[in-house]
Amino acid sequence: VVKLKDVFPHGTGFVLxxxxxxxxxxxxxxxxxxxxxxxxxxxYMMMLLKGVTFCHLNSIMHRDLKPANLLISSTGHxxxxxxxxxxVFSNEGDRLYSHQVATRCGSLEITELPxxxxxxxxxxxxxxxxxxxxxxxxxxxxxxxRFLIYPSKQRISAAEALLHPYFFKEPLPAHHSELxxxxxxxxxxxxxxxxxxxxxxxxxxxESVTDPDLVSQHARVW
Numbered sequence: 001v002v003k004l005k006d007v008f009p010h011g012t013g014f015v016l017x018x019x020x021x022x023x024x025x026x027x028x029x030x031x032x033x034x035x036x037x038x039x040x041x042x043x044y045m046m047m048l049l050k051g052v053t054f055c056h057l058n059s060i061m062h063r064d065l066k067p068a069n070l071l072i073s074s075t076g077h078x079x080x081x082x083x084x085x086x087x088v089f090s091n092e093g094d095r096l097y098s099h100q101v102a103t104r105c106g107s108l109e110i111t112e113l114p115x116x117x118x119x120x121x122x123x124x125x126x127x128x129x130x131x132x133x134x135x136x137x138x139x140x141x142x143x144x145x146r147f148l149i150y151p152s153k154q155r156i157s158a159a160e161a162l163l164h165p166y167f168f169k170e171p172l173p174a175h176h177s178e179l180x181x182x183x184x185x186x187x188x189x190x191x192x193x194x195x196x197x198x199x200x201x202x203x204x205x206x207e208s209v210t211d212p213d214l215v216s217q218h219a220r221v222w
Contacts, residue, residue, distance in 0.1 A: 001051050002071055002081040018081070022074045023182030026067035032180060038137070042167055043174035044070075047078040052158035055080070059090045076176035139166035 006017040025044065029036070036044070048070060055062055062069075062080060069082040110116065129141050129148075136144070143166045146156035156164070167173055 001054055002079045021071035021079065021081070023072045024068050025070040025072060025078065028072055028180050028182050029067060036180075037171070037174070038140075039171040039174040040179055042172070043176065043179055044078050046162065046167060046173045047176075048080070049158045049162050051078075051080040053162065055086075056158060059088055060086055061089045062086050072179075072182045074182070076179035076181070137166070137169070139164070139169055142166070 002021060003019040004016060005019055008015055008017075048065075052062070052065070060083070062083060062085070064082060064085040065080070069080065071079050071081045073079065129136075129144055133141065133144070143156075143161060143164050146161070146164075149155040
């Protein structure tokens with residue numbers, strides 16, 4: 001979740017100061033010449049689910065999750081932003097207000113009209129997700145199906161989704177250093193170049209740490 005730095009009054013309102021984030025996921029997707037790899041998708045999904053889990057543990061429903069509200073830092077981290085439609089919610093039954101602008105009402109005499117309830121809609125079976133996303137793995141399709149269950153009590157939670165087999169099968173989720181570098185205002189998103197000593201999720205840590213000899217010649221004493 002994007003970090004709140006400061007709050008100060010301004011006129012009749014107030015200003016929220018958040019940490020600087022370079023771009024958002026929609027811009028990364030739109031300005032890239034190549035689709036995200038499955039490993040990169042898993043990396044973004046894991047960061048998103050961790051953020052949603054944190055919100056739900058604190059009784060916050062975001063209610064407006066979309067790529068434009070998922071900000072990307074210069075280091076590749078994804079963070080949830082824009083809580084303008086968010087609501088505090090709990091299952092304790094002590095919520096004394098509705099989230100609707102106006103309470104829904106109706107006139108009883110409408111049901112007495114001669115043509116009431118004559119308009120029916122033909123039931124159409126859903127299109128199998130395997131046809132909607134034919135390139136997705138069976139694990140990815142299964143996770144999507146668990147997300148798209150209408151009854152909320154049967155739907156998989158964000159915390160449970162983090163333990164789904166989708167994230168534990170090759171290719172594994174990409175480290176944030178392996179995700180595209182967002183370029184604010186640029187037309188294209190640059191790929192993350194894998195340096196010889198840059199961190200890689202599949203390499204031992206000691207092989208991913210920068211060699212001090214490579215930077216010693218550039219060091220300055222102040």
